[in-house]
Amino acid sequence: AACVKHLLNQRNLWNILRSVSVDLNNDTALLIDIPDALCERDKVKFTVHTKTTLTNFQKPDFSVPRQHEDFIWLHDALVETEDYAVGILERSYPDFESPRDKMHKLGEGEATMTKEEYTKMKQELEAEYLAVFKKTVQVHEVFLQRLSSHPVLSKDRNFQIFLEYDQDLSVRRKNAKEMFGGFFKNMVKSADEVLISGIKEVDDFFEQEKTFLLDYYSKIKDSTAKAEKMTRSHKNIADDYIHISATLNSLYLWKLNFAFFMHLQKVEGRVASDQELKLTELLRYYMRDIQAAKDLLYRRARALVDYENSNKALDKARLKSKDIPQAEEHQRQCLQKFDKLSESAKKELTSFKGRRVVAFRKNLIEMAELEIKHAKNNVALLQGCIDLLKNN
Amino acid sequence: MADTARDPPPDRTDFHEVEDGEDLFPEPSAATPESQPASLSAVDISTNANGPKQDSFFDDDNEDLFAEATEEVSLDSPERDVLLSDGPSPAITPITPPTSVITPRIGHTHDDMFTHSSFDEIEEEEGGDSFDIHISVSDPEKIGDGMNAYMAYKVTTKSSMSLFKQRDFAVKRRFSDFLGLHSKLASKYLHIGYIVPPAPEKSIVGMTKVKVGKEDQSSNEFVEKRRSALERYLMRTVKHPILLKDPDVLQFLESTELPRAVNTQALSSAGILRMVNKAADAVNKMTIKMNESDAWFEEKQQHFENLDLQLKKLHASVESLVCHRKELSVNTAQFAKSAAMLGNSEDHTALSRALSQLAEVEEKIDQLHQDQANADLYLFSELLGDYVRLIGAVKGVFDHRMKTWQKWQDSQMLLQKKREAEAKLQFTNKPDKLQQAKDEIKEEIEELEGKVQQGERDFEQISKTIRKEVSRFEKERVKDFKMIIVKYLESLVQTQQQVKHFILNLSYTKKRLVFV
16 A cells, blocks of 8 residues: 655645544643644654744744654653643554555455446545544644643643654653553553442542443443444445446446446445544544543542552551651642542543533534535435436 | 634534523423424335235245146135145235335335336337236235245236236236246247246245244345236236237236146256256357357347346445445444433433434434335345346347357258268169169258258348347336436435434524533
């Protein structure tokens, strides 16, 4: 498969693709976007562009090249140093393999297809490839924008480095990995599940949130999977129409113009992609968001456990009459961390919900409107074809 | 960056005004979206629904291999005994094709596809009334019990033509009767160049499934496919001006009693003989090298070869479409359930309501997809299958022409040999036998000359017939396909309109509201 290089200047196109997530903060002091990206051998190089009025940055307008690993580093660094829900960043590379495999299969089957069929299928696959590419850019961009509007995270030193440092971050990345062992964090996740559900919650708010989030997560995960299957079916139908159209066209003695069958393909294809963007992507995004919220609860639960352990240690110290001041200090720190985390978690979870509801509303409405628009167009198109055939 | 979030994009003009202070999603005026459009449920296309369903279906495909032949029994009589069974007179159990299988809401039956064209055109008849005939196959019912049971169909003919004794009449026929009819027509007309429409295919595999006795989607679909195919078969047959007048056809349509068609069983000795002959034919075809002097035939042969390939490919694509559409229906239903669960889980009231509505709409859309899949199948896929078989019949007719040519050539060669032998006779040394031999040969030569002339006439005749048949076929085909495509597109239009209707009725598309 070919290497693809794209310049993403077309803002209009983007307005449909982006904005799965919604930000309530209208802070224009720090504006970040990814205006450009390059794809080389499935490695994507992003151009991160920053416009800022803040004085802690050296320049008001600048860009740096960043790779996916740099984003991961930033994410992990923030998670370790800040007790906030940092937001989700997909840790794995986007799936270029699927369109690549299909392109390969298409090449193998080229002999059995007409030239037109082959061209159309190839176009479809290229579009799919492009969609994967655009999506990954979007995901990275949204991640940064969420950070930029966060009252605390936007001021983080690592964030600034990420935006500004004009050299290769890989040196820093290596150090960070060693220091924070971010890689292992994911392994501990499953243990956290047990932790979070086992904890005795005094705070009503968190009790409710915990119940809600655990249940909601499983439901939205299921919905995401089912929505994906639905979208896949639409795509399959669109592909079938390509073959049908090509064959009808080649039956030359029909003396009828069957080019409009290609419109059918576009119809189904558009439905598939709109559904994907507005529904499947929405569900997928918020599934991960809920995961981040759960993450936050885990961290708070761990802080609580730490605090409880420090209490026990203090009691022990008092019994033994040994190292009491250290134990007291440790206990005080744990309590402070737990309180701070609880407070920020409450704020985060509330704003989470607000964001989710607004985004759902927005996307559900937009999806419905797109479907209506397509239905109207399709009816007009199909009716035109019918009239043409009947009068011929 | 965060600018796209809240304001409605300026190019969208079909929004309503933002209203302050309102709910996130409005209270739906009714608990459910507006009244559904009329006739959403599948229209029972066959006005033939009668009586309760029976669990198991049987067909006469798998007749007893040892069945005695030629017992003339009326299909109508309820006392009809299945051949070898000693049981009591079997009950007649009518079977209704389930509505979900039937092509819905198209407004007219797909019979109309045929009557349309037949009413529109006035064929050049050899002096007869204008073509006006409508045949329907309906009421599949199981006759008998056990392994010897079979399916009977009601064949109704409505016609004002003087050919028929009545204007509106019906008979009962079983599947083997149809096959028998085709077999007779084929033996009479194929070898002289007429394109005899092929009968629907036997399906031992299909029948085995049905024999298991489960009344489920696939066995119902099988019965409906078969019924529909038989109907199309009869209509195609009677649309042929020559075949219509054939006494076998008339007898099939009219007479209440029909001699049992034998030798139609796949595994019978006759069936095996047929298979052997087919194989032999294929071999012969390869060895016949015809000097095609007629460019028209050469071109047409090539054309039909190409058509055959393309149609098979198209048929395969459409079958794939049907399959994927069914998948879409299943996936949509699953998503609907999942969305409903998600809506229940959602603690924001308005959003929860919205998700539930989305789930309801998706469920309705799932039904639409299912109906569309049926349309894909019956309007498109099955008809393509018919045409693939029809092209087979056309190619068969071309093959017969080749065989006729071969026969003529063989006679000529034989004649040539005999003439040479005659000439040789002049030089024999046995004068006493000479006269006798000369007379014999003279007779043979005369006979052969006759054969050669006949062969040439046959060849010219079949060529002429084929030219006529092919041009008639082409005209029919183009018309048929246009009709198919139009019907199919109309079904798509209907689906789109329904989708639009459902989504428009979602309460949250009615107003653009500000988030409080």
